Amino acid sequence: MSRTVITFGTFDVFHVGHLRVITRAAELGDRLVVGVSADALNVRKKGRAPVFSQQERLEIVAALKPVSAVFVEESLEQKRDYILEHGADVLVMGDDWEGRFDEFRDVCEVVYLPRTPAISTTALIEKISGTP
Ligand code: C2G
Numbered sequence: 001m002s003r004t005v006i007t008f009g010t011f012d013v014f015h016v017g018h019l020r021v022i023t024r025a026a027e028l029g030d031r032l033v034v035g036v037s038a039d040a041l042n043v044r045k046k047g048r049a050p051v052f053s054q055q056e057r058l059e060i061v062a063a064l065k066p067v068s069a070v071f072v073e074e075s076l077e078q079k080r081d082y083i084l085e086h087g088a089d090v091l092v093m094g095d096d097w098e099g100r101f102d103e104f105r106d107v108c109e110v111v112y113l114p115r116t117p118a119i120s121t122t123a124l125i126e127k128i129s130g131t132p
Helices: 016-026 039-046 054-062 076-085 102-106 121-129
Strands: 004-009 031-037 069-073 090-094 109-113
Touching (some): 016 031, 016 109, 031 054, 076 102, 102 109
Parallel strands (some): 004 031, 031 069
């Protein structure tokens, strides 16, 4: 039986931390499906639009070798529907989300992977723009 893994993220200003979580998520199954968060979701949850648009972020993630399919994550509240819709056997997230998705253990395995240290989109934006 083929095993489907699902993961979610913004993947803005794509960096090696993003690549590593995607690569390690894919190793947990036969196919990896990635939900890329919508621009509107980021504005709602983080109070700002991503640097790259959802179309650009989708295009980048879809082009990665370990990724079988991508879709737009319109809202955090639809996570259960996305898991069921895509027939996911495993949900993978970085451990900054530790414990936050345990409620889905009734429909799939839930795995939190350690984040890559010392790199983040926010730190990159600050470094490039010379702030703060
Ligand atoms: N990540 C990582 N190491 C980093 C930075 C990020 O492993 N240094 C992981 C995060 O833990 C996450 C994924 O990369 O699993 C995407 O991170 P973000 O783009 O910051 O997405 P996020 O805002 O965590 O997801 O349903 C979740 C939402 O879509 C938001």
